[in-house]
Amino acid sequence: MELRDIEIFLVLAEELHFGRAAERLYVSQARVSQAIAKQERQLNAVLFDRGNRRDVRLTAVGRQLRDDLLPVHASMRESLERARVAARRVGNSLSVGMIPGNVHHLRGYWQEFRSRHPEVNLRFRHAPFTDPFGALRKGELDVLVTWLPIVEDDLTVGPVLFVDDRAVAVSCDHRLAARGKVSVETLADFPVTSAQMPLYWGETIVPSHTPAGRLIERGPLVTDMGQLLSLISHGEVFHLFPAHSVPYWSRPDLTWLPADGLPSLTFAMVWRTETEGDAIRSLAQVASDLGRLPAAPR
Numbered sequence: 350m351e352l353r354d355i356e357i358f359l360v361l362a363e364e365l366h367f368g369r370a371a372e373r374l375y376v377s378q379a380r381v382s383q384a385i386a387k388q389e390r391q392l393n394a395v396l397f398d399r400g401n402r403r404d405v406r407l408t409a410v411g412r413q414l415r416d417d418l419l420p421v422h423a424s425m426r427e428s429l430e431r432a433r434v435a436a437r438r439v440g441n442s443l444s445v446g447m448i449p450g451n452v453h454h455l456r457g458y459w460q461e462f463r464s465r466h467p468e469v470n471l472r473f474r475h476a477p478f479t480d481p482f483g484a485l486r487k488g489e490l491d492v493l494v495t496w497l498p499i500v501e502d503d504l505t506v507g508p509v510l511f512v513d514d515r516a517v518a519v520s521c522d523h524r525l526a527a528r529g530k531v532s533v534e535t536l537a538d539f540p541v542t543s544a545q546m547p548l549y550w551g552e553t554i555v556p557s558h559t560p561a562g563r564l565i566e567r568g569p570l571v572t573d574m575g576q577l578l579s580l581i582s583h584g585e586v587f588h589l590f591p592a593h594s595v596p597y598w599s600r601p602d603l604t605w606l607p608a609d610g611l612p613s614l615t616f617a618m619v620w621r622t623e624t625e626g627d628a629i630r631s632l633a634q635v636a637s638d639l640g641r642l643p644a645a646p647r
Contacts, residue, residue: 355422357384362415365405443469443628446476446490450597462635469628479545479572485621496614507618508636514592515608520584526604533610534559540568542577542586555589
């Protein structure tokens with residue numbers, strides 16, 4: 350029996366009157382009659398002795414079915430209510446900040462989360478690389494997708510999403526543009542941009558020295574991606590990026606080259622420890638269940 354048919358049977362078993370049962374259930378008397386007739390056909394037994402058109406009495410089989418279904422129905426209702434409470438605890442919205450630009454590449458996580466939690470409005474925001482954790486601490490973001498390591502006492506690092514290689518962006522007429530790839534030691538020959546960010550975190554994306562110990566010169570201070578790409582386009586600097594940036598930031602005035610000799614970047618979910626709730630835990634669980642995804646297309 351479906352849950353609604355069980356409810357119709359139990360209400361009629363209590364009211365013993367088709368009209369009153371229909372009123373309680375907010376359905377027509379015909380709907381009640383059809384549901385009971387269907388149940389009797391399925392069981393090959395009469396559940397109600399119909400003395401007249403409206404008043405009925407339970408048969409012996411009907412009484413046994415009522416006694417068996419009452420605790421089952423109560424348990425089902427309690428289970429559904431607990432599920433509704435759990436859904437409310439998950440929350441109504443979850444804001445994810447993306448420092449990488451590959452929301453599309455990670456869509457498997459987002460689709461699975463929406464499938465499991467359709468009641469949660471999953472939203473995405475661009476997160477700047479300057480003051481990268483400020484939006485989390487202000488409550489403007491619930492989760493941040495960024496590269497590791499993160500060494501912040503108030504932040505929790507969640508599941509790793511993907512590991513990415515490195516790429517260098519140069520002007521299309523830069524003398525490096527004709528090369529097939531750029532060695533890490535070449536970074537010391539040209540200035541790279543600088544940005545206001547935690548020193549240890551910035552060192553991961555652009556190290557201060559090459560493996561041979563040569564200083565990598567910092568050039569102009571940048572505050573957003575548009576300014577950064579403009580400086581690269583004009584040949585004033587070049588810059589290191591995660592390799593997934595190539596399809597997302599491709600432009601006719603830029604050339605992208607693989608960076609040789611640098612470690613890969615690891616990207617993960619990060620959130621403020623004290624604001625961790627069911628919605629954040631649910632998103633992290635999805636990421637853990639699906640596992641680490643392949644690196645973005647080059």
